[in-house]
Amino acid sequence: MIYLDAAATTPVRREVLEAMWPYLTGEFGNPSSHHETGERAAAALRAARADVAATLGCRPSEVIFTSGGTEADNLAVQGIALARAARDPRRRRVVISAVEHAAVTASAEFLARVLGFTVSRVPVDSQGRVDPAELSGLLDDDVALCSVMYANNEIGTVQAVAELAAAARASDVPFHTDAVQAAGWLPLDVAALGVDAMSLSGHKLGAPKGTGVLYVRSRTPLEPLIHGGGQERGARSGTENVAGAVGFAAALRLAEAARPVQAARVAALRSRFIDRVLAEVPGSLLTGAPEERLPSVASFCFPGTSGESVLLELERAGVTCSSGSACAAGSDEPSEVLLATGLDRETAQTAVRFSFPAAVAEEELEEAAERVRQAVAAVRALRAPA
Template identity: 45%
Template sequence: MIPVYLDNNATTRTDPSVVEAMLPFFVEQFGNASSMHAFGAEVGTALGKARKQLQALLGAEFDHEIVYTSGGTEADNAAILSALETQTGRDEIITSAVEHPAILSLVAHLEKTRGITVHTIGVDARGRLDIEAYRKALGPKTAIVSIMWANNETGTIFPVEQLAGLAHETGALFHTDAVQAVGKIPIDLSASEIDMLSLSGHKLHGPKGIGALYVRKGVRFRPLIRGGHQERGRRAGTENAPGIIGLGRAAELALEYMSDEQTRVAALRDRLEQGLLQRIGASFVTGDPDNRLPNTANVAFEYIEGEAILLLMNRDGIAASSGSACTSGSLEPSHVLRAMNVPYTAAHGAIRFSFSRENRDADVDHVLEAMPPIIEKLREMSPFWRERDVRTDAFNPTYA
């Protein structure tokens, strides 16, 4: 049985050529880029090249707009905490109900400990932001808006340019957690109003433990981590040279495969989604079909629970993930699906399939073959499943 990996929004396989690019920087070119000797100099040159590679993927105007971090979570924390320091006299944050915990836990903590006012903007049934509520929340006290570029669970893409423009009208900074978007959809920050953007290496076939915060030139910034001059004083600590170089190579590859992601990968996703809806009744797609990442499908199977589905899928060699409470250690189902008002009958049984450029047609064939008996087995065991009660028209997918 060939394993089928469809959990690329959780993490991706590090591309072998990324690893190859990183390897010399452990035992051979191990110098500290800050050192005044040849060992340091050769690393410095490689870091410069890597920065250019990432700059190209982001379409950033200047390479020094990139601040390397330990990952997406650190970048998110750095962005928000910096804005609260630089935006004197402003103590409100606007964010969405469907952000990653890297944002939601942080702002909840700031609300509790620093008396910051947080406006959490809701979404509709397809996960689209309530723009009216957003407009109303913006004001002279807004320090920063943080709205994700694309949602990790449903793939729904937010209109970040429009949101950034509105934020700037009130003098607020605009940050976006683009961890799921970078490498999957084209990005051109030179033509953008976005002030700060977070990204993570391991979501785009790069290594874990490296990420970056883009800070537009001219945006005032206060470091989260102090103690050295690295990253022009914006992020202290000896550079993670292998990580930065790996991320550079990953960025280069992502640009190369960008059209493949938009076409072939999107077609695989669509075939899986439509095949599942055809074969399995009482199931539907969550998220906004018109505006979402090319690689993500979130399918809710009613009257059964996600962890049980995943365990059976795992036995068939299929890796995916679920917004179910039971898989996360938390006891509530996904905050994203709850914010979208997905009914409890389905929220517990929602499965996220996330593709990458490494997936092939055979993967989709295997999943389409494996899923119907899995769903049937669990529904037979479920006290809520009554086939006769299911009106097929009631569950016509929102997406077909």
């Protein structure tokens, strides 16, 4: 099998499992307990928080451990918007891009549907990019939060986050970015990016599913969504997942250490894969930005096919990939991300995404490109009139 669906999930790294193991076995203490067993767990949690903070260039107190990227997005969008509105009742609007992950979009829609906020969506161009000037035009003194993802999970487009965050800061609007897909591939220094909040997920990095982080800049108001014992400095109650935090910190540290070399290597392989597919599959369309793109994502539409049919052919041929976001699995509706870039519904339903693991080999991508050519040809032949 050639696994090219790393944007959906990655296997847990052995080093991460080894780091976690003590806290899944003998070191089982509750970090809120004031005895020796609990103190050891608390020390491990502090060390993991400091480790994550060192990678992000922030203070440990600005790191909140979550159950994953979805929870981090919910806490950022709802928590910051609610806190800002409580301080200034005029601020009842949330601004997001037209290509956000469902965790951000659904959080904003919840605020509108249940709590009376309004939601503005900044459009994107045909490559999925947000124009900072267009974003600025939507920011006014009624906006509680702006959220634009760092890198898109379906088409791989990388946003000019530093410019977008600067536009929000000029309007005194907190800026959140979903960096789940960017981690391990793009720089995560929060000071350089200028963001007020950033979401990360462990299982994209070689940590277990159910682990994640939300960075929130100091003095950014945040209303907790989970109430109870006041863990995570009051931002997220509940007994902390010590092993998960340790595993997340280890995975992030390992990914960041390898990133400069790894990202350059995979980007070169990705570009060759894109060039070959475009050259050998007639009518194929690259989606997303050709240059401002994640090193690990190549995404196409294959007019005259069905994306799901191409996926089935590829799976039979031993290539595992997807039609887009794993979080939209089971839906036969065309991708909202692709529709936002201007594609028609019929073309959008032919989408296939290839997302590469860090260790992907050149030979694997050469073989995969050939199998893509064969799969698309087979589907088109079946759909051709008799």
